[in-house]
Amino acid sequence: MSPLSPIPLTRSAADWPVRRMDGPPGLPPVTAPAGTPGAAPAGPTSPAADPFGQLLQQFVSEVNQHQQVAAQTVQALQQGQPVPLHQAIIAMEEASVSFQLMVEVRNKLLEAYQELMRLQI
Amino acid sequence: MVEILSGIQTTASALTAERTRLDVIAENIANAQTTRGPDGGPYKRRVVVFETVLQHALGRTTPGGASATVRVARIQTDPRPPLLVYRPGHPDADANGMVALPNINVHEEMADLIAASRAFEANLAVVKNARAMALQTLAIGKR
Numbered sequence: 470m471s472p473l474s475p476i477p478l479t480r481s482a483a484d485w486p487v488r489r490m491d492g493p494p495g496l497p498p499v500t501a502p503a504g505t506p507g508a509a510p511a512g513p514t515s516p517a518a519d520p521f522g523q524l525l526q527q528f529v530s531e532v533n534q535h536q537q538v539a540a541q542t543v544q545a546l547q548q549g550q551p552v553p554l555h556q557a558i559i560a561m562e563e564a565s566v567s568f569q570l571m572v573e574v575r576n577k578l579l580e581a582y583q584e585l586m587r588l589q590i
Numbered sequence: 591m592v593e594i595l596s597g598i599q600t601t602a603s604a605l606t607a608e609r610t611r612l613d614v615i616a617e618n619i620a621n622a623q624t625t626r627g628p629d630g631g632p633y634k635r636r637v638v639v640f641e642t643v644l645q646h647a648l649g650r651t652t653p654g655g656a657s658a659t660v661r662v663a664r665i666q667t668d669p670r671p672p673l674l675v676y677r678p679g680h681p682d683a684d685a686n687g688m689v690a691l692p693n694i695n696v697h698e699e700m701a702d703l704i705a706a707s708r709a710f711e712a713n714l715a716v717v718k719n720a721r722a723m724a725l726q727t728l729a730i731g732k733r
Contacts, residue, residue, distance in 0.1 A: 535594070555605045559598060559717065566724045567594045573728050 525574075532564075532571045539564035595724055601716045603643070603659035608710040610662045611638045615703050622694045625682040633692040635668035668693055 539560040546552045614636050624633035641663035670693040678687030 553606055553609060555609075555714075555717075556602060559595075559602055562717070562721055563594050563598070566721065566728075569725070569728055570594065573731050577731060 528574070529571065532567045535560075535564040535567045595717075595720045597657060598717065598720055600657050600659050601713050601720070603661060604713045605710060605717075607638075607640055607660045607662050608706050608713065610665075611640075611706045612703070612710070614638050614665060615699055615706060618694055619696060619699050619703075622692060622696055622699070624692060625680070625689055632672045632690045633694075634672075635670070635692060635694050636665050637668055638665050639663045 539557075542552055542557045542560040546554065546557045618635050621633040627633050639662070640660050642658045643661050644658050672690040672693050674688045675691055676687055677683055677689045680689045683689045
């Protein structure tokens with residue numbers, strides 16, 4: 470129980486952008502479980518020394534940005550601001566497709582890992 | 591930035607432009623009988639003019655080269671003269687009993703409306719197909 474409390478103190482600022490990805494309400498709830506494994510490889514292995522981790526982190530943050538843009542556009546539309554309807558829908562579609570791309574990448578990584586673990590020694 | 595749905599900016603700009611065209615047509619139809627405008631005369635028919643914007647000029651390039659988006663350059667009035675109708679009882683009639691009605695033919699506006707609607711539909715089809723292509727590409731990895 471004790472290791473749980475120091476983590477938010479040290480990492481709260483870095484974790485925020487990743488966690489906020491769960492926010493947009495327009496998308497299926499797949500967001501919450503799949504978002505964390507995608508970000509996980511970059512976290513424990515120090516990202517500065519790991520180019521692949523950096524690449525993953527950048528990709529996840531791009532997906533996150535798509536989600537945020539979609540959420541903001543939908544919010545602006547609902548508040549009655551003059552946002553064209555198709556723009557909101559396109560933003561949501563972009564967020565959805567980029568998220569699915571991220572899930573596919575994560576599935577591939579996991580598959581490769583499991584393949585390695587199944588190796589006969 | 592990963593280009594997820596390529597060419598979608600072009601289509602989105604066309605959708606916005608067609609939407610504006612639809613608004614202007616709605617304005618024309620709504621004011622087809624308006625004999626009194628802010629300048630005193632009858633309402634004048636308005637027409638949208640589209641123009642191409644090269645994304646390349648804005649410093650944004652796509653892998654497929656410079657993509658041209660569309661935008662509404664200006665909304666200008668139709669120079670055709672107003673329609674003079676003999677209606678002596680009308681409050682806006684002149685000394686001879688003639689009323690100047692707007693230079694709007696509702697049938698023409700309906701034809702324009704159909705054209706705008708079809709153009710919008712065509713662009714929506716592009717969006718739909720771009721999405722379908724992206725999803726089908728993602729399905730390559732699935733077994």
